[in-house]
Amino acid sequence: AALAVRGTVTSPTFGLARTHRRVDAPPLVHVDAYRLGSAVELDDLDIDYAASIVVMEWGAGLTDGLTDSWLTVDIERPSAEVEPRTVRIEGHGERWAGVELLDAARD
DSSP states (O other): OTTOBSSOOOOOSSSSEEEEEETTEEEEEEEEGGGOOSHHHHHTTOOOGGGSEEEEETOTTTOTTSOSOEEEEEEEOSBTTBOOEEEEEEEESGGGTTOOOOOEEEO
8 A cells, every 4th residue: 555556466376477556656566486497587577677666575596686775575484383473674785774674573
């Protein structure tokens, strides 16, 4: 809601990427990268990273060099039956320099 996405935001479970249009703003692109075998396959999606907000699940190791500034969000869930989960947000690059991002636990 905070990004003013038009319509319902849904996961690209059966596709690799889904673009969600926003009101007078760059699109939100949701990428589900766990089925990608390499950065070359990610490049084949032809995403305009400079003109979009991109949320990529399972992108570790595939996204090196795509942008100068990004956030890494790690959600640690010790097991399927143990709570709470721990969420860590880490900023990278000049845009996030000096921005304090908190770690949080959620039940």
